[in-house]
Amino acid sequence: MAGITTKELLEKIYHEDFEKLKGKKLRMVRVRVPGKEVCMAHVISPSSSCIYQNLGLHIGTHEGEDHTGEAVGIIRFTPWEAVVVAADVAMKSADVQIGFMDRFCGSLILTGGLTEVQTAVEEVVKFFDQVLGFKTCPVYKS
Incomplete structure (x- = not known):
């Protein structure tokens, strides 16, 4: 179609489809095509126990542990399996503990002293950038 952009064409096609489907049951499917990316890297300075409890870092294998006064490092990856690496x-880069690791969603939570957690998060981001060629984000600290 001359004079119409791809965006305008897609909007028209989808609008017509949704108009035909009004009043019918819809099934939405979410498809994700992961790239090679470290999409979040955040270091939280030591804080109160409610942070650790809300993250669930006091249950399961960590039951009975008191993480009050420890820093938390949160890193998010795609593909999700990269969390294992x-x-x-x-x-190997710092004296930290794994608070949580999810290879199905790509989330890694680290706990430990502020300097150690910061070092670990920075080394992970650097490794994924320089060695594995991932797109990375800056490490944010709060």
């Missing part, structure tokens, strides 16, 4: 790099 990140955990290995983090543990």
Whole structure:
């Protein structure tokens, strides 16, 4: 179609489809095509126990542990399985503990002293950038 942009064409096609589907049951499917990316890297300075409890860092394998006064490092990856490599790099680069690791969603939570957590998060981001060629984000600290 001359004079119409791709965006305008897609909007028209989808609008017509949704108009035809009004009043019918819809099934939405979410498809994700992960790239090679470290999309979040954040270091939280030591804080109150409610942070650790809300993250669930006081249950399961960590039941009975008191993380009050420890820093928290949160890193998010795609593809999700990259979290396994990140955990290995983090543990070898600083004295941190794995608070949570989810290879199905790509989340890694580290705990420990502020300097140690900051070092681990920075080393993970650097490794994924320089060695594995991932797109990375800056490490944010609060």
